[in-house]
Amino acid sequence: MLFHVGITxxxxxxxxxxxxxxxxxxxxxxxxxxxxxxxxxxxWRVAGKFANISVFDVDSPAELHxxxxxxxxxxxxxxxxxxxxxxxxxxxxxxxxxx
Numbered sequence: 001m002l003f004h005v006g007i008t009x010x011x012x013x014x015x016x017x018x019x020x021x022x023x024x025x026x027x028x029x030x031x032x033x034x035x036x037x038x039x040x041x042x043x044w045r046v047a048g049k050f051a052n053i054s055v056f057d058v059d060s061p062a063e064l065h066x067x068x069x070x071x072x073x074x075x076x077x078x079x080x081x082x083x084x085x086x087x088x089x090x091x092x093x094x095x096x097x098x099x
Contacts, residue, residue, distance in 0.1 A: 001057070002041075002084040003064050008051040009076050026072040039067060055084070 011020055034040035034056075042055040058064045061083075068079060 001060065001064075003056045003058065003061075004082040004084055005054045005056055005064075005068070006051070006080040007054065008046075008049065008078045009073055010078060011050070011076055023072045030071055034067060 031040060031043065035043065039056055039058055040054060041057050042053075044053045046052060056064055056067065058067065061081075064081065068074060068077075071077070
């Protein structure tokens with residue numbers, strides 16, 4: 001199942017900068033793991049914001065929920081999820097056919 005996920009990170013004013021830096025480093029490692037597992041197919045930064053637009057390929061909404069909860073910065077995230085399905089007019093191959 002493919003999901004379009006918009007993530008905006010909102011760090012509270014006064015948060016410990018060293019702790020946020022450590023969480024950010026762990027966040028990058030976790031994102032790398034998920035990309036190598038082909039769960040996180042696309043990761044795009046939103047210019048000018050602490051935000052990204054991503055596409056995940058998971059077995060279920062529950063798996064996506066678990067993945068999002070595993071992200072170290074999750075407590076500071078606003079997440080918007082949209083389920084995707086193949087458009088009949090799409091020319092590119094379906095994600096499950098991409099190797």
